[in-house]
Amino acid sequence: MSGKTDQIKGRIKEAAGVLAGDKRLEREGKLDRAAGNIKEKVGEIAHDVKEKAKEVVDKVGSKIKH
Numbered sequence: 164m165s166g167k168t169d170q171i172k173g174r175i176k177e178a179a180g181v182l183a184g185d186k187r188l189e190r191e192g193k194l195d196r197a198a199g200n201i202k203e204k205v206g207e208i209a210h211d212v213k214e215k216a217k218e219v220v221d222k223v224g225s226k227i228k229h
Contacts, residue, residue: 166203166204167199169198169199170200172195173191173197173198173199176191177192178192180192
C-alpha cells in the first residue's frame with residue numbers, strides 16, 4: 164500500500180473512531196496516518212539518493228572517458 168493510501172485509510176478510521184466513540188479505532192487511524200507519512204518520506208529519500216547516485220556515476224563516467 165502506498166503512503167497516501169495509508170494516510171487516507173487512517174483518516175477514515177480516525178474519523179469513524181471519533182464518531183463511534185471508539186478510542187482504539189481512533190488510535191489505529193492515527194497510527195495508519197503516521198505510517199503513511201513515514202512511507203512517503205522514505206520514498207522521497209530513496210528517490211533523492213537514486214538521483215544523487217546517478218549524478219555521481221555520470222561524473223565518474225565522464226572523467227574516465229577523458
